Amino acid sequence: MATIFSTVQFPSSHVLVTDYPKLTLLLFAIGGFTAARFALKTLFVLLQTFVVSGKSLKKYGAGKGAWAVVTGASEGIGREFALQLAQQGFNVVVSARNASALATLVSEIEAKSTGGKKVQAKAVPMDFSKLDDAAQWGRLESELAGLDIGVLVNNAGKSYNYPEEFHASSRKDMEDIVTINVNSVIRLTHIVLPGMVERKRGLIINMGSFSGTSVASPMLSTYAGTKSFLSSFSGSLAEEVRGKGIDVECVNTYFVVSNMSKIRRSSALIPTPKAFVRSVLSKITLPGGALWTNRPGVVTPYWSHGLLDYVMNVIGWNMAFVRYTHSLHKDIRRRALRKLEREAKQQ
Template structure:
């Protein structure tokens, strides 16, 4: 059979099968309508709709907000903005002096009560967590922000990563979240009210070569959040995982903000104004995850539309190789200067 007869058969098949072309047209229209619906939802949630009012979690009613890693960066900003919203604030971090000065600043500025507890999450044992848990006794904790986190000093292949760095990252990012949640949750269940925010990272959504341990711990947070959120929904408790791209901070080592890299202030404002809305994470297949900051949201949604995670993994690998090369070069320069 030659090519022209094949073409003829295909043509008459199309004509003879009006249902097929109608079906294909319907399928195409549904796909287009779906993308339009999803895009509008993401845009509406990110730019227009307000999130759940913080009063639902006890703002201005004497409730407390517990924030881990609260003396710097994103955690410090959460502490200030939650105080501004009308929560008493319970600050948790390592450095006693910094805790005291941050608490004093908050009390003076927002006229709320504060409490502090010094703990090194990389070394905390059962007794240390029991002591922390005991300080929550009798407090009406309305909000918990599991913010404390540690990343790698510089990108490195897993086999070249120092053993204690791997241990610290898992201990801080995973154990601290589990243990502090475990201490706070019973009270929330009893009061039938609460908000738990777990600060995650794009490194959890996109497996990140040369930050493998950090990336794995942040992926853990997404899954843990979804499971826990479903368990406690009946108790009127919201558990939300925050998919976060870069933010200016000590941890990110980024000092200059840009459209894609906000200061902690605008980042935290976006989180607290969009509670309960998935924004950019809406159609990513990660229930109870939110990507609230506008440019992070658009990036997350674009990545969902494109699919192809291997593309992003390979891009990230290249990026991290370059960051490592530059970091080593800088360290060598500094060593020489000394």
């Protein structure tokens, strides 16, 4: 190696400029373009993350009698979507399996809505893992029929109880994850979209995840696959309906405090559902950290998630993040099993 380099004659910068002026100019132009593009992109990401507001929810019928449909609304992020969309003036249909939690939510929304901002709410209990249950889907369709639906939030989701290798995972769990996170989203979107097309107005929010949307996730492979589907589905559908007054986005998120994440305390990187949903609803259609990262339809609205997503894309060394995620998941699994063992001993 040393001999190769010692025999190659590199021109000095002086020789390069004087003897190859066109080549020098070209190299400067490429370098300048790359630096300018990076600076512009960083500036736009920062502006979208910290300064600019997204599309107004009024464009989708907020305060004008339109409805928002929110799945997985019995707790966590979905519950917060329902509360904040109602606060913005949407009537709300909420769905999940836990009928009593939905009933409490409906009362809460109705109790809070007073005077000029009075909104209606109704609960439609559903088990989205039961795609073949014609009765429940028929009930949902008839509850939605005739409503002016301005917003659909496909939020209901299932993940693993703790990270596990695919070969050791329960087949039923894997199939439920796909049915809830993918098939039910397709079914419900297919029910709601025709009305939006007819009214030339609508917003569809699909809840994605860093697992699958930003980085492959060993030991959550099926879950990551479903979230990857959602980002590709959202990008494709978004382009299809762009001229019809309908926006579709896949919200990319890192951890949020919830039962699913099993994280109870918020931090700069892990928001509460309230802070997280506030950022989603204030940044509609702005890609934020996902700007110009070749993932059309994907948005990363929460500030620290946006910066993380952006930095990961700038660094670009995806395999390093995959390896880090793998070791993180091994550790989470170890701790989850130890906890289960302790609990078993106490019984």
